[in-house]
Amino acid sequence: MKELVKMSINIHIFFTIFTIFLALVNIYIVKKCNNYIKMTKRVELFTPLYYLSLSILIFTGSVILAVYKFHLKSSVFLMIVASLFIIAGAFKTYQLFKMTRVKDIVSQKKFRDFAYKKYLLDTMLLIFTTTIALSI
Numbered sequence: 001m002k003e004l005v006k007m008s009i010n011i012h013i014f015f016t017i018f019t020i021f022l023a024l025v026n027i028y029i030v031k032k033c034n035n036y037i038k039m040t041k042r043v044e045l046f047t048p049l050y051y052l053s054l055s056i057l058i059f060t061g062s063v064i065l066a067v068y069k070f071h072l073k074s075s076v077f078l079m080i081v082a083s084l085f086i087i088a089g090a091f092k093t094y095q096l097f098k099m100t101r102v103k104d105i106v107s108q109k110k111f112r113d114f115a116y117k118k119y120l121l122d123t124m125l126l127i128f129t130t131t132i133a134l135s136i
């Protein structure tokens with residue numbers, strides 16, 4: 001059992017870092033990629049990867065939490081709230097991304113601006129949560 005918890009925590013921490021890295025990649029894509037077709041292709045590749053990484057984070061977190069008999073300490077509560085906040089923002093981002101299919105500049109700009117702010121906020125939230133989790 002000890003090994004399972006140790007391995008799950010190691011995977012959890014690895015995917016914390018990987019999720020932060022993917023959030024930064026997404027920021028780079030929506031900010032720096034000026035070609036619409038290229039940006040769309042990259043968003044379609046890196047957005048699912050980002051949420052897959054977040055799902056693994058949530059899955060491994062749930063395994064550790066189950067082994068700890070669902071004892072919710074404040075740092076774990078913060079992790080759960082942060083994860084829910086990131087998922088909630090995904091719905092609006094996806095809606096705006098679908099609107100860019102009509103290919104007018106206004107909807108593309110709306111998507112870029114919103115996605116940039118969302119991933120920036122996600123990155124700050126992930127770094128903040130990690131810092132709190134490691135210092136408690």
Ligand code: HEM
Pocket residue numbers: 009012013016057058060061062064065068076079080082083126129130133134
């Ligand atoms: C925003 C997403 C998350 C981040 C950035 C994050 C980050 C971390 C980090 C860095 C640790 C290691 C703490 C240490 O070794 O002292 C940790 C541990 C843990 N995480 Fe998360 N986590 C996230 C989401 C979740 C979720 C969704 C759950 C539960 C469903 C969860 C449950 C746990 C548990 C139970 C531990 C072990 C705490 C302990 O050892 O006392 N995490 N997390």
